[in-house]
Amino acid sequence: MYKVKVYVTLKESVLDPQGTTVKRSLNSMGYEDVQDVRIGKYMELTISESVANLDETVKEMCERLLSNPVIEDYTYEVEERVAQ
Amino acid sequence: MKFAVIVFPGSNCDVDMYHAAKDELGEEAEYVWHDAVSLEGYDAILLPGGFSFGDYLRTGAIARFSPIMKEVIKAAQDGKPILGVCNGFQVLLEAGLLPGAMRRNESLKFICRPVGLRVENNETMFTSSYEKGEVIQIPVAHGEGNYYCDETTLASLKENGQIVFTYENNPNGSLENIAGIVNEQGNVLGMMPHPERAVDPLLGGADGLNLFKSIVKQWRESHAVKA
Numbered sequence: 001m002y003k004v005k006v007y008v009t010l011k012e013s014v015l016d017p018q019g020t021t022v023k024r025s026l027n028s029m030g031y032e033d034v035q036d037v038r039i040g041k042y043m044e045l046t047i048s049e050s051v052a053n054l055d056e057t058v059k060e061m062c063e064r065l066l067s068n069p070v071i072e073d074y075t076y077e078v079e080e081r082v083a084q
Numbered sequence: 085m086k087f088a089v090i091v092f093p094g095s096n097c098d099v100d101m102y103h104a105a106k107d108e109l110g111e112e113a114e115y116v117w118h119d120a121v122s123l124e125g126y127d128a129i130l131l132p133g134g135f136s137f138g139d140y141l142r143t144g145a146i147a148r149f150s151p152i153m154k155e156v157i158k159a160a161q162d163g164k165p166i167l168g169v170c171n172g173f174q175v176l177l178e179a180g181l182l183p184g185a186m187r188r189n190e191s192l193k194f195i196c197r198p199v200g201l202r203v204e205n206n207e208t209m210f211t212s213s214y215e216k217g218e219v220i221q222i223p224v225a226h227g228e229g230n231y232y233c234d235e236t237t238l239a240s241l242k243e244n245g246q247i248v249f250t251y252e253n254n255p256n257g258s259l260e261n262i263a264g265i266v267n268e269q270g271n272v273l274g275m276m277p278h279p280e281r282a283v284d285p286l287l288g289g290a291d292g293l294n295l296f297k298s299i300v301k302q303w304r305e306s307h308a309v310k311a
Contacts, residue, residue, distance in 0.1 A: 010187075014232060017257070041141075065149070068178065070141055070185035070231055070250045 002047045004058055008067045009040035039059040054078065085303045086112040088126040089173075090156070092136035093118065093145045097169065100280040101132045104296050108283045111300060118150035128165040128299055129156055131172030133225070133278060143186060143228050144174035153179055165209055166272045170226055173264075173267050182267055182274045183241070184233035190254065190257025193228040200252030201263055201277055205245045208266055210304040213294035220291035222277040226239060229276040231258040232264075244268055247251045249275055265289030 010016045016038050023037040043066060051057055058076055067074040087105040091098045098115060105113035116123065116205030118136075123129060136147035147153070153175075160166050160181050168176040176182045189195060198221045203214040214220065233241070238259065241247050249264035256276075279292025 011236075014187065015257075017192055017230070019202075021192055029205050065145060066142070068145070068185050070177075070234075076104065 001049060002048055002051070002080050003052060004045040004054075004060070004076055004080050005079070006043040006045060006062060006066055006074060006076045007040060008043070008062075008074045009038055009073050011073050014071045015030055085127045085300055086114070086125060087128050087130055088114060088116045088123055088153075089130045089132060090152055091115050091132070092134070092150060092171075092175075093154055094136045094138055095132045095134035095171070097278065097280060099134035100278070101130045101169070104280040104283045105130065107299055108293060109296050116152060118147065118152050120152050121155065123152070123155040123159050125162075126159070127303055128167070129159050130280075131156070131166070131175055132280070133170030133172060136171055136175065139171075141229075142174075142178070144171060144176075144178040147171075147175045148178035149202070157181065157272075159271050160267070163269065163271050167210065167295075167299070168272075168274040169278055169280060170224075170276055173276055174228065176272060176274045181272050182263070182265055183237045184231055184259075186228045187230040187232050187257075188203070188228050189226070189255075191277035193220050194225075195229070195255050196223070196225040197255075198223045198282075199255055199263075199277060201249045202252055204247070204250055205248045205266075205278070207245070208248055208270050208273065208298075210295055210298050211248055212301060213298040220294075221282065221289050222279055222292055223281050223288075224255060224277045225281075226256070226276055229256040229258060231262045231276075233259065233279075239267060248273060249277070 019037040019041045026034045064072040089101045108304045144207040203218045206214045250261040254261045266273045282289045282292035
């Protein structure tokens with residue numbers, strides 16, 4: 001089985017209202033060195049080894065559903081696991 | 085004229101949409117569950133507001149893959165009027181029937197109040213009963229209505245007159261005060277404010293009624309029996 005970790009973040013060009021608010025809060029707590037906060041999503045997929053083309057499938061899923069290419073970017077890491 | 089009101093798990097403005105079409109316009113209307121596979125016999129499709137699939141992942145992201153959406157896309161290609169309000173708009177964006185995407189409101193707050201909307205384009209099948217530049221009062225109720233698109237898309241929206249409604253006082257940070265847009269063909273309208281909640285003075289206003297009347301007017305004109 002494969003464990004795939006998917007990270008989805010807003011594109012650099014898109015303002016992140018949540019991140020901006022969290023950054024302001026951190027600054028007001030005294031963490032004045034924090035210059036930017038971007039909030040994203042983390043997903044873990046468990047995929048069986050029978051998958052025909054892992055990379056292609058993961059990319060397709062990311063582009064069709066897991067992220068919205070209009071405003072978001074994605075990256076992923078694949079970890080191979082021994083079957084349970 | 086026969087309206088379909090699409091109902092997703094989590095839709096909550098479906099009854100208001102139905103009421104607008106059936107009781108206010110006096111037209112035929114039926115609820116269509118999201119896993120139906122046909123929209124045969126319907127003349128217009130209404131996608132209501134709410135929180136389809138709990139807004140999981142992104143607003144509208146899961147609903148966009150409901151079985152009925154294949155038929156909605158087909159109806160859009162056939163030129164039938166399709167109106168998506170609030171979550172319905174978000175579903176249309178996710179489905180690629182309209183360009184752009186929604187971000188969280190700038191304030192991060194859920195905003196629920198009447199707002200002034202300017203009719204930027206009254207030459208659409210949804211707005212022909214309004215005056216150009218008319219300001220109407222329609223309620224908004226959303227947490228993610230902060231419309232975004234890239235510069236190229238914005239330029240083409242402007243060039244084609246696809247920006248139909250703008251906010252008089254931007255409540256959510258939306259790009260260029262955009263509240264509602266149509267597709268290039270002009271038969272798919274998405275808007276964050278709720279015209280179906282403003283169809284009777286008893287409910288605080290009836291400024292939304294002309295939107296539904298415009299749809300019927302256009303349909304009657306295009307289906308008139310030629311003498």
